[in-house]
Amino acid sequence: MVQPKVSILMATWNRSGIIGKTIESVRGQSFQDWELIISDDGSTDNTPQVVAEWQKKEPRIIYLRSEINQGISKNYNMGLRSAKGEYVAIIDDDDPWCEKEKLQKQVDFLDKNRDYAGCGAGIIVVDRQGKELYRYLKPQTDEQIRGKTLFSNPMANSTTMFRRELGEKVGWYDETMPYSGDRDFWLKIGLRGKLYNFPEYFSYYTMSGNNTSIVNIRPHLRASLIVMRRYKENYPHYALALLFNWVQYIYSFLPAFIRSLVHYSLARLKRLVVG
DSSP states (O other): OOSSSSSEEEEEOOTTTHHHHHHHHHHTTSSOOOOEEEOOOOSSHHHHHHHHHHHHHHHTEEEEOSSSSSHHHHHHHEEEEEEEOOEEEOOOOOBBBOOOHHHHHHHHHHHTTEEEEEEEEEEEEEOTOOOEEEEEEOOOOOHHHHHHHHTSSSSGGGGEEEEEEHHHHTTTTOOOOOOSSSHHHHHHHHTEEEEEEEEEEEEEEEOOOOOOOHHHHHHHHHHHHHHHHHHHTTTHHHHHHHHHHHHHHHHHSSHHHHHHHHHHHHHHHHHHOOO
16 A cells, blocks of 8 residues: 555544545645544444445545544554555544645645654634634744643644654553643654644634533643643743643533633633734
8 A cells, every 4th residue: 555645633532524525625635645533433423334435436545433532532543553654644533624726835844854843724713513713823933832832722723733753652542641631742753843733724623612622621731730840841931831721620510501601702812812
């Protein structure tokens, strides 16, 4: 089998109704030298049947399935360990790409800049009907990214691409972390090379109310605090970032009905401040 230039990883769980749109966004890319690994974390809906139908149309789809729900980090690693490409691109099952040149631009950038470990871009936030709510860019240069890293994940997951060999060297995702595994991964990768975010929008982010960071907000924020402590000697502004994250953690103890009224506004404000 010929080695693809890019391995695209889509981790999924019970998203059979929307996964097709995300697959289409991959197939619509101008850059076509890829494999798409769909790593299923024990879905109980008809995801296996939906993917099987797609495989009849698209032979580059590789389907991996766990019979039990392992958790997001283990599911990512199941897919990542089977990747064959020089580069790995991540796409969330409910966050399709919005830029047809995404892969081409990122491959060109990493080919030309060997000192960079990975790259990402901005996000268009939409509701369940696909209506745009707002959009935001991530910090662009390596210096800007490192200055904001302890405040928030510096890389928007569904926009990212990184060098597979570096992912292997850092041990992929930390399987002891059920939350914030992607943030921990990017802080590890950032110790191996520079990072860059294109000042463009590469992916949608579906704000459904069922996002992990909303449904499980408190354990998600606790995990963020653990990640911060791990890397406090590697990235700047730890004290200020700690205060920022503790304020968010205290906010998580407010009654759910109050948080539901202000969550989207505060999320947008956070993106404007720290990316």
